[in-house]
Amino acid sequence: MASLLFPAPKSPVKGRDEVYVASMPLRATEGPAQMLMSAAYSLNLWDLQHYMVIVRPTSPQAKASVFDFQPVNPENIYVALAVLSRRRIPGVVLVRKLVKLPTSRCWFVGFSHADGIDVANKFNDYWQTDLKLGDHDCRHYTNGLVECLTGEQHILERLRSSSR
Structure with missing residues (x-):
């Protein structure tokens, strides 16, 4: 797992959780829309x-957690049309456990200043879940959560400029 900003940690820093940013293809309805999203991801189109x-977490028995913000029903064609027309739609913050970190498109960005899971859960409590592409979407969520966890501002812009 290569980082464009910091080298991956060799050993955990006691009391500080590791923070990563990861990307994946946007979800879409099966067929041409899904193929388009996969192609955009393969071409590394950041937007x-x-x-x-x-x-x-630093605790060896604790699993990593992924936090993300997306439309309630991202594969619905009407949701896709609403998103593309820049209308607000219902969103949801998801939290899931990971068995292992992704092996690609995953960047170590730093260490949390406090209990990372607790900070992320508190951030989620205050995150507005109305989604509007370009104004309040997964990019804004990721930048905001990383800033709360590490103090690092505009992480996606830094990752993007580092990958060029």
Whole structure:
């Protein structure tokens, strides 16, 4: 897992959780829309990717958690049309456990200043879940959560400029 900003940690820093940013293709309805999203991801088009934050606790028995913000029903064609027309739609913050970190498109960005899972959960409590592409979407969520966890501002812009 290569980082464009910091080298991956060799050993955990006691009391500080590792924070990563990962990307994946945007979800879409099966067929041409899904193929288009996969192609955009393969071409590394930053604006057509879904971003999320991963927190890996220092505790060896604890699993990493992924935090992300997306439409309630991202594969619904009407949701896709609403998103493309820049209307607000219902969104949802998802939290899931990971068995292991992704092996590609996953960047170590730093260490949390406090308990990462707790900070992320508190951030989620205050995150407005109305989604509007370009104004309040997964990119804004990722930038905001990473800033709360590490103090690092505008992480996606830094990752994007570092990858060029």
